[in-house]
Amino acid sequence: MQVTVTVNGVEYTKEIEGRLLLVHFLRDTLGLTGTHWGCDTSNCGTCVVWMDGEPVKSCTVLAAMAGGREVRTVEGLANGAELDPIQEGFRQCHGLQCGFCTPGMLMTCRHLLDKNPDPTEGEIREAISGQICRCTGYSSIVRSVRWAAVHEAEAAETKEEAVAQ
């Protein structure tokens, strides 16, 4: 069958099998290997991408189900060479060790900050509760998200001041 999916703003039309999972479509058909493939059972969350603005576990979504929809992956976070604040937060606060869970963590946490720009530690932990860091670096991940929240708020304030002046 043929499927047309928009990934990070680019429209792709591909011939696929109905049973192809979204995670394999992204990695193998499109070559976007930023999205990781982990447990295959919707437990670990490293395959999280956005579909129509909502985080989903792409190992449990058919590529065909994404037809006509907009997908955003970790490759769609940075603006050219400029990292998204959530990526910068992970860099500044050592939010990754081996990096395997990172793409899923980044996508979930970006979504959290979009919905809730000033999350508490509890809210961050709840948001990533469907994801596993095999290095158990949760404390650093929480700090990274807080870093992003604080710096985004500061950046917004600076921008407002600049506009006011």
Next chain:
Amino acid sequence: MQVPAPFEYERATSVDQAIGLLERLGSSARLVAGGHSLLPMMKLRLANFEYLIDINDLHGELGYIRLGADEVRIGAMTRHRELLESDALAQVFPVFRDAEKVIADPIVRNRGTLGGSLCQADPSEDLSAVCTTLDASCVIRGANGERVVSMEEFHVGPYETAVADNEILTEIRIPVKSGKSGSAYAKVERRAGDWAVVSAGAAIWLDDKGHIHDARVGLAAVGPNTTGIPEISAALRGHEPDESLFELAGAIAARSCDPSTDTRGSAEYKRHLADELTRRTLRKAVERARS
């Protein structure tokens, strides 16, 4: 790599069109909503179909929570996240929010649906226990129109429902009774977001004097399907709620359920949980009804 066996993918654009496809394809086809129960089963080759009909585009038609004076109607495509986040639903039936908080995780809840959960008919499934507790009925639509069945009729065995090959579950209806009411849900699980070892829902309705007008308990993971226990309702009606009454209900729950020993626990442990969780949820439901 876990991948389902080959199938043809179809996408439904309306309920009527989905029924048309089912009429044509018969038992070789299956509807898929959120897919977070069905796709894992298909990956393990425990479920195989020639055709899979994606009904996610029906969210506009079947994704709703409508609160009426004597009935709450919830569309089958309403997602877990929507059930969790609905303040209006939590106000009338707090048992929904209690349960949704312990169903899988936030990302899975973005996809999974009420209808999909009920149609999966897993004996450990939480929303089935919630719907059993609240005496819900299920609206099933086919080419010849709609029929409405009770939860007891809906689940005909583990992973089996009353929905025929050419039908679709469209709506869940929950009666709203007069008087003060409260409800609650509690689950014991091996790890966060897992299937229940045992879980219990309780709902209680009090009359003007504060006596129990009606009470219902629904248990998951202790029988072939989620279990409502009429004996508890009969024992509680007309009495003033107190700890000794909850103890009696717990004892009835432990004796009436039918758990089996498996990797999640022994039958004896599960009976203990049925007792404890029945008492716990009844206590909470009464507390909520009084507040």
